[in-house]
Amino acid sequence: MSWALSLPVKTLKDSSARHVLLCLANYAGSNGAGAFPSAKTLTDDTGLSERTVRIKLDLLEECGLIVPGNQALAAVYIDRHDRRPVVYDLMIKRGAVVAPREDATGCSLGQNGVQPTTERGAATAPNTSINHQLTEQQQREISEVVAEQDRQALEPQDDRQRFPMFAEFVPSPEALQAQLKIAGLPEDCATDDLIARFKGFFVAKTAVVDSAAGWCFKLAGWIKRERALGSTSTEEELPAGDWASKGVRL
Structure with missing residues (x-):
């Protein structure tokens, strides 16, 4: 002060x-x-x-x-x-x-003899x-703890916890491969582009929440739909019964 x-x-x-x-x-x-x-x-x-x-x-x-x-x-x-x-x-x-410095008489030149600041970089009175x-050091440690807490807040604590989609979400490779296998899809079909588009779609839908395993299930369904739409976009129009066989809802 x-x-x-x-x-x-x-x-x-x-x-x-x-x-x-x-x-x-x-x-x-x-x-x-x-x-x-x-x-x-x-x-x-x-x-x-x-x-x-x-x-x-x-x-x-x-x-x-x-x-x-x-x-x-x-x-x-x-x-x-x-x-x-x-x-x-x-x-x-x-x-x-x-x-302020003292004059020849030894008196301080500061107001009322009070020295408001210290010289030569000495620490001010606490x-x-x-x-x-x-x-x-304690402030740096606190900053690191707070940053770690913020990072953990973005991650689900367990597979049962439900959360909205967020940009940093990374699907579990094991859970995703299991869902792809159930859906009859090849293991390498989950491309970075498909995953990014999936996350971009659901990040905007904050009301939609699911567990980590549930999001992998949704992602497998998303990939299956995208592949079905992509495979028919360049083909001739199919009869209604054949559309259903492609997994596309009319």
């Missing part, structure tokens, strides 16, 4: 934005990183409206005084993605003020924060 207090007026002339910055700094770590109070919290702290707080945060970003930080920090404390506030880092180095600041 001492950094925010020591910013020259010419660096940030907007008094409301300065007030938001001061309150935001109260939640940052000693290096200015990892502040993530919600807009509602900043509204309570500053007395400004939530809309004004958001506008002033945008202004602080435009001025280069804050930047988006490690968003995984908020995920540690808040499970729901849509309720996580933005994590900001304060650009302390950008807005740093040269520390600020208390409700964010429970972590070391950089």
Whole structure:
């Protein structure tokens, strides 16, 4: 917070934005990183409206005084993605003020004898924060855990779990081969193009859910239909009875 207090007026002339910055700094770590109070919290702290707080945060970003930080920090404390506030880092180095030096009498040239910043890159005094600041190593570990959790969320936990189709879905080779065999199809007929078209069709149908094995069953049926349609597209028109033999419904 001492950094925010020591910013020259010419660096940030907007008094409301300065007030938001001061309150935001109260939640940052000693290096200015990892502040993530919600807009509602900043509204309570500053007395400004939530809309004004958001506008002033945008202004602080435009001025280069804050930047988006490690968003995984908020995920540690808040499970729901849509309720996580933005994590900001304060650009302390950008807005740093040269520390006052003592004159010949040994008196500090700073206001009221208070030195707002430290010299030669020394660490600033730590600020208390409700964010429970972590070391950089811990932050990296948390980021890896969150990324792994997001990856696992896209994958079915077992064959019985039902889920909507998603772009990263990879059918089980064993289950798919079994369904192809049951459908009387060759093992090599499940081409990448057919699988991609199948997934593209069902990704848009979020209401359709099935298990991993069920999706393999649907995929085998899709391939059989596509092959039947493809084999008859270049032939002459067939009698109705022969269409049924091709597996195509009229």
